[in-house]
Amino acid sequence: MAAQTEESDTAREQTKAEQDVDQVRKRAARDQERLDSGMVTNPKDLESLQSEIASLARRQSTLEDVVLEVMERNEAAAGRVAELTERVAAVQEKAEDAKARRAAASEEIDGEIAAVRKEREVVAAAVPADLLGLYDKLRGQQGGVGAARLYQRRCEGCRLELNITELNEVREAAPDTVVRCENCRRILVRTPESGL
Numbered sequence: 001m002a003a004q005t006e007e008s009d010t011a012r013e014q015t016k017a018e019q020d021v022d023q024v025r026k027r028a029a030r031d032q033e034r035l036d037s038g039m040v041t042n043p044k045d046l047e048s049l050q051s052e053i054a055s056l057a058r059r060q061s062t063l064e065d066v067v068l069e070v071m072e073r074n075e076a077a078a079g080r081v082a083e084l085t086e087r088v089a090a091v092q093e094k095a096e097d098a099k100a101r102r103a104a105a106s107e108e109i110d111g112e113i114a115a116v117r118k119e120r121e122v123v124a125a126a127v128p129a130d131l132l133g134l135y136d137k138l139r140g141q142q143g144g145v146g147a148a149r150l151y152q153r154r155c156e157g158c159r160l161e162l163n164i165t166e167l168n169e170v171r172e173a174a175p176d177t178v179v180r181c182e183n184c185r186r187i188l189v190r191t192p193e194s195g196l
Helices: 002-037 043-126 129-141 164-172
Strands: 147-151 187-190
Touching (some): 129 187
Parallel strands (some): 147 187
């Protein structure tokens, strides 16, 4: 926006400077016409007219230098606008690409969520209601994880190793008994890798 403003300001400045040069040119041309026509015969008037023409030539030269300087600044501003416009377009293209990838990822995640929910419904139907209730309660209390695997004598919920007394209690419990971690209170899932 700043570059576009600078470009439009220098373009206006250039137009004004070119108009100033044009006015000086026209006046000098009129004065030269009067001089060449022979209408001015008074020596003082002739001298005054020649002096004015010389002064206008100096003024025109100064104004043309101003026009050139303003044109250079305008070209630099236009180049900056073109460069920034290109960069903005590239960033917008990247943003659109990121939005499209985000939408695709969200769609994929939604599909996975739906599949996992269906799978959970099937598994939950086979689990006793009291155990499912306990699991849901623990899941709410423990940040979404109500059960954890017992792996090499360590609860994977709280990452703490069970002491020997706790391990003996788990080892002696019947296979269908619900055992819980003494530290985090999650349900412990026993596997062959539990280290019992």
